[in-house]
Every structure is written in C-alpha cells, then in structure tokens.
Amino acid sequence: MPLDYPVHERTLTNGLRVVVSPDPSVPNVTVNIWVGVGSRHEASGRTGFAHLFEHLMFQGSRNVRSGEHFEALMAEGGRLNATTWFDRTNYFETVPKGALELALWLEADRHGHLLDAVNQANLDNQRDVVKEEKRQRYDNQPYGNALIDVYAAVFPDGHPYHHSTIGSMEDLDAASVDDVHAFFRAHYAPDNTVLTLCGDVTPDDGFALVERYFGSIEQNAQTRRPPVEPLGPLTEPVRVERREDVPNDRLHIAFRLPVDETEEFSAASLALDALGGLASSRLVRRLVRREQTALGVHATSWGFVDGVSLGFLVLDVAGESDTDAVEAALLEELERFAVEGPTEAEMDAAMAQAERGWLSMLASQEERADALSHYALLHGDPGLVNTHLDRLRAVTPEQVRAAAARWLRPESRAVVAYRADVETEEVA
Structure with a gap:
C-alpha cells in the first residue's frame, strides 16, 4: 500500500x-x-x-x-x-x-x-x-x-x-x-x-x-534548457592514478547509471547494494571476510536528472595486499553478477535496506520536507514520496541482473586509485 x-x-x-x-x-x-x-x-x-x-x-x-x-x-x-x-x-x-x-x-x-x-x-x-x-x-x-x-x-x-x-x-x-x-x-x-x-x-x-x-516577487520566466542527451555506459575503462600520503590504498570504481526515478536506475541501485552496499554483500563477504584483502567496501548510487546518474564502489585495501589483485577480484564479481543476478537473499536484503532507509528518512519532518521539494522541483510531483517504495518493490531480480549487465560491466568502469606513497602523482 x-x-x-x-x-x-x-x-x-x-x-x-x-x-x-x-x-x-x-x-x-x-x-x-x-x-x-x-x-x-x-x-x-x-x-x-x-x-x-x-x-x-x-x-x-x-x-x-x-x-x-x-x-x-x-x-x-x-x-x-x-x-x-x-x-x-x-x-x-x-x-x-x-x-x-x-x-x-x-x-x-x-x-x-x-x-x-x-x-x-x-x-x-x-x-x-x-x-x-x-x-x-x-x-x-x-x-x-x-x-x-x-x-x-x-x-x-x-x-x-x-x-x-x-x-x-x-x-x-x-x-x-x-x-x-x-x-x-x-x-x-x-x-x-x-x-x-x-x-x-x-x-x-x-x-x-x-x-x-x-507573492510580490517578480516572475522571471526565462527559457530553461532541457536535459542534455542521455549518456550510455562508458565504452572503455578510464583510469586515474594518484600517489599521495594516505593511510592505505583506496579504489573508487565508478559507473554511469540511468536517469533518476526510472525503473532501470532503481534496478542498478539495487545491484550496487547487493554487490557492495550491505554488510552481507558479496564483495564484503569475499574481500573483507574471506580473503581479508580489503578493510571495507561501500557502494553508492546518486540519481541525477540531466541525462545520466552516477554509481560507485569504494574499496579500502588492507595492509600489504596487492591493490591490482583486489581490483581484479572485484571485476570477477561484476562479471559473475551480470550473468547470475542477485540471489533471493541478496534481493531481499537490498530491498529491506532500501525500504528501511526510505521510511527512516520520511519519519524526520525535516527530511520529509526535503524529499517533497526534491520530487516537486526535479520530477514535477511531490506526491511521489508516497509511491516511491511501491515502484521500488516492483523491480524484479531479472531487471537487477539486466541493469548490472548493461551499466556495471568491467569495461564501463572509471577507476580513481589512490596509492599510499608520496611519489609524484601520475595520471594515465
């Protein structure tokens, strides 16, 4: 309901x-x-x-x-x-x-x-x-x-x-x-x-x-530009290497995503959660708990309205672990997820986290006001706050797999890698 x-x-x-x-x-x-x-x-x-x-x-x-x-x-x-x-x-x-x-x-x-x-x-x-x-x-x-x-x-x-x-x-x-x-x-x-x-x-x-x-403030009815042409996924990897005095190596693996509040954006967002946004995510299970090559894994999806959105994974590499090997393991999991899609448990956990976050946000008067303004300005209908979860719940595991297969491919990634040393920075 x-x-x-x-x-x-x-x-x-x-x-x-x-x-x-x-x-x-x-x-x-x-x-x-x-x-x-x-x-x-x-x-x-x-x-x-x-x-x-x-x-x-x-x-x-x-x-x-x-x-x-x-x-x-x-x-x-x-x-x-x-x-x-x-x-x-x-x-x-x-x-x-x-x-x-x-x-x-x-x-x-x-x-x-x-x-x-x-x-x-x-x-x-x-x-x-x-x-x-x-x-x-x-x-x-x-x-x-x-x-x-x-x-x-x-x-x-x-x-x-x-x-x-x-x-x-x-x-x-x-x-x-x-x-x-x-x-x-x-x-x-x-x-x-x-x-x-x-x-x-x-x-x-x-x-x-x-x-x-x-009411007395004058209208300024300028023509405002429409959204730019939509962007598809990156067609080949992009890489930026930074060498700085940081606590540990850190990888930012980023992807273009579909426009906010579309079915495909919701599916891609759930895919990122299943991969790295939950305590039970498969990258957490493999890299943090089993192999212990990462200190932590986090996933984020930001919905934008100008033709494209953004999603990314952040991996903190543990100690003397090989950063390139950690990245290779992540790419393996992306490939596997694109073929297999989420398990029932992963789908349930990702959906539960999304629902919990949304309901907790709306329980705050200040955050609810912000959500109403968001939907009114960017999507033309503040009432969407009441139906967001229904749209999310309608997303199927197959849609999540398909979104990952289109948007979260290894070849569609942009990597920003921080290496824990103080040599001259390099950009490739």
Missing part, C-alpha cells in the same frame, strides 16, 4: 510552486526551499557560482543585515542551513510555529532582494570563505579530491556533471560583481523555485502566508 503523507500543492501567479504537508505531531514547521540551480547549470569559466550563492544568501539582503538570518531564527530556537548539489541549491529552517512568519519574511527578502547587498566586499569575503572550505574539505583531507577525479573521469569534458559543486577557484577569482548579479537573475526566480512547508500548519494558512511574503 502507498504511504499517505498529506501533500497539498499550489502555484502562485509568479510561478512559485508551494507544497504544504501538515503534521501537527510537534509544534514546529520546516521551511524547505529548492532552487533549480546547481553546479550542472554553470557555464564553462563560471564554475562554483551555485555554491558561492549558498554562502552569499546569508550575507544580507535589502532589509536584513549580514548574519541576521542565522541570528534571528536561532534566537527563536530555530535550526537552519543550506546545501548545494549538482541539480539544485537548498535552503531550509525548522522553527517553532510562532516563528514561521519570521522565517518566511527572511527567506522572501533574500530570494527577492538579495542583490541589494551583493557588493564587491561581500563577494571578496565569501570567495575567501569558499577557498578555505576547499582547503579544509578537499585539499587537506586524505582522498579529499577523489570524487572530483571521479566526476571528471566518468563524464566527458563540458558535460554538466563533469565538474564538482566546489568549482574552480580560478573561475571564482575571475568573477566580477556583474557576473554574480547576472547568475542570480538567471536562476533565482519564483518560477524556478519550490517552497515546502512541513509541520504544524494547515494548507490554507500555509498557502496564505507564502502568498503574503512571496
């Missing part, structure tokens, strides 16, 4: 899509805003802009001084933050019910009137913040740039997913205030935004409040 979280929708005359999901179980409300701009929307020479705006949005707007957004809501007991991803930028806060209007006023001021406060000083300040974030999270962390290498290896130069959300520091250095203003005007608009209210608010009250604070 489908889940039955209440979902009410309305679109304002300026194009803002509003979703209200009442939940009176606790006296607070989550405000979750998804703007349809992420790193995939950035042009060559302008990478990192979407993430830069995540920072600039807290630096003040027409009627709000720098830092006041955080201060005002935290003084009311609120929690808030923002994130940037390939397909969107997300702003969110959970506040006591009595602070909902304050949250909406603050959000409306920056979404409608941010550029009043974006000057050279703010731009320079936040550029420095982003650079420091890159140093801390990427440059000075073991394996810190691995995923940047993965994106560049899996997706061709110029593809929307080729570069990371952190972007190029050179591009940010070259950005002028006019460049930044133009980026905001192109993407931050009501008709490119979803606002979700989840919590102790009725649909009528929620819609009225959003209309009050956001």
Whole structure:
C-alpha cells in the first residue's frame, strides 16, 4: 500500500510552486526551499557560482543585515542551513510555529532582494570563505579530491556533471560583481523555485502566508534548457592514478547509471547494494571476510536528472595486499553478477535496506520536507514520496541482473586509485 503523507500543492501567479504537508505531531514547521540551480547549470569559466550563492544568501539582503538570518531564527530556537548539489541549491529552517512568519519574511527578502547587498566586499569575503572550505574539505583531507577525479573521469569534458559543486577557484577569482548579479537573475526566480512547508500548519494558512511574503516577487520566466542527451555506459575503462600520503590504498570504481526515478536506475541501485552496499554483500563477504584483502567496501548510487546518474564502489585495501589483485577480484564479481543476478537473499536484503532507509528518512519532518521539494522541483510531483517504495518493490531480480549487465560491466568502469606513497602523482 502507498504511504499517505498529506501533500497539498499550489502555484502562485509568479510561478512559485508551494507544497504544504501538515503534521501537527510537534509544534514546529520546516521551511524547505529548492532552487533549480546547481553546479550542472554553470557555464564553462563560471564554475562554483551555485555554491558561492549558498554562502552569499546569508550575507544580507535589502532589509536584513549580514548574519541576521542565522541570528534571528536561532534566537527563536530555530535550526537552519543550506546545501548545494549538482541539480539544485537548498535552503531550509525548522522553527517553532510562532516563528514561521519570521522565517518566511527572511527567506522572501533574500530570494527577492538579495542583490541589494551583493557588493564587491561581500563577494571578496565569501570567495575567501569558499577557498578555505576547499582547503579544509578537499585539499587537506586524505582522498579529499577523489570524487572530483571521479566526476571528471566518468563524464566527458563540458558535460554538466563533469565538474564538482566546489568549482574552480580560478573561475571564482575571475568573477566580477556583474557576473554574480547576472547568475542570480538567471536562476533565482519564483518560477524556478519550490517552497515546502512541513509541520504544524494547515494548507490554507500555509498557502496564505507564502502568498503574503512571496507573492510580490517578480516572475522571471526565462527559457530553461532541457536535459542534455542521455549518456550510455562508458565504452572503455578510464583510469586515474594518484600517489599521495594516505593511510592505505583506496579504489573508487565508478559507473554511469540511468536517469533518476526510472525503473532501470532503481534496478542498478539495487545491484550496487547487493554487490557492495550491505554488510552481507558479496564483495564484503569475499574481500573483507574471506580473503581479508580489503578493510571495507561501500557502494553508492546518486540519481541525477540531466541525462545520466552516477554509481560507485569504494574499496579500502588492507595492509600489504596487492591493490591490482583486489581490483581484479572485484571485476570477477561484476562479471559473475551480470550473468547470475542477485540471489533471493541478496534481493531481499537490498530491498529491506532500501525500504528501511526510505521510511527512516520520511519519519524526520525535516527530511520529509526535503524529499517533497526534491520530487516537486526535479520530477514535477511531490506526491511521489508516497509511491516511491511501491515502484521500488516492483523491480524484479531479472531487471537487477539486466541493469548490472548493461551499466556495471568491467569495461564501463572509471577507476580513481589512490596509492599510499608520496611519489609524484601520475595520471594515465
């Protein structure tokens, strides 16, 4: 049976899509805003802009001084933050019910009137913040740039997913205030935004409040590009070798996957879980427990909407084990899985983990609001949160095998290998 979280929708005359999901179980409300701009929307020479705006949005707007957004809501007991991803930028806060209007006023001021406060000083300040974030999270962390290498290896130069959300520091250095203003005007608009209210608010009250604070923001009905042509699997392996002072050798084995929320993506995601995403996965059983050549195995699948998605396995190689032999063993298991498909036990375990993760996520008011915004912005229907599990349960073992045979072939892999020494890095 489908889940039955209440979902009410309305679109304002300026194009803002509003979703209200009442939940009176606790006296607070989550405000979750998804703007349809992420790193995939950035042009060559302008990478990192979407993430830069995540920072600039807290630096003040027409009627709000720098830092006041955080201060005002935290003084009311609120929690808030923002994130940037390939397909969107997300702003969110959970506040006591009595602070909902304050949250909406603050959000409306920056979404409608941010550029009043974006000057050279703010731009320079936040550029420095982003650079420091890159140093801390990427440059000075073991394996810190691995995923940047993965994106560049899996997706061709110029593809929307080729570069990371952190972007190029050179591009940010070259950005002028006019460049930044133009980026905001192109993407931050009501008709490119979803606002979700989840919590102790009725649909009528929620819609009225959003209309009050956001209804006067002008529409910006620009033509937004359609998805790029879909990518199939890689036709031959791609390899990147890094030699760095890291704790142990680590292999990142990555693959292109089908577009998110398709039957084939779900099947490929279940295949990755059966291979390496569970405590009982076959790669864990073989490499970690039986042969003890790996310290750990992890599998991830990320659903994207611009013609392709991404899946990858991460293997930490144990001690003096031969890294190439570990990779060869993984390739054997990929070949075997493409022929045999998942066992009944593997299928049950992968499905159970997916269901448990989904239900646990929706049990959180904040994460449920995020899922509603996700489905509304990227898939056009927030109600899909209630039917996701039904679509997943319909996937058959044969579909999982077929998806693995198409997308998870050894010859379709991109490998980013970190070797635990400090010789000069090599890229092949």
